[in-house]
Amino acid sequence: MTEGPIIDVTKVSDKGQVVIPKEVRDRLQMGPGTKLIVVATDDAVVLQKIETVAGKMKMRDIMEIARNVSERFKLGRG
Secondary structure (H helix, E strand, C coil), rough: CCCCCCCCCCCCCCCCCCCHHHHHHHHCCCCCCCCCCEEEEEEEEEEHHHHHHHHHHHHHHHHHHHHHHHHHHCCCCC
């Protein structure tokens, strides 16, 4: 992703579903049926496209990203 981060707010529905904002879906070329890996820490959730993971990242790298995101939000920098 060469552009800056997209920051938006969404909420969990009564069915446990979360809407990924259109701007994010468009930038990441996510359409119906796009598969995501869900990584949860104590207080953060990271979604990663499976194609990206398979081609570029290892699970330990994804877990490190999740930990970093979690830490930033704990420290009020997110």
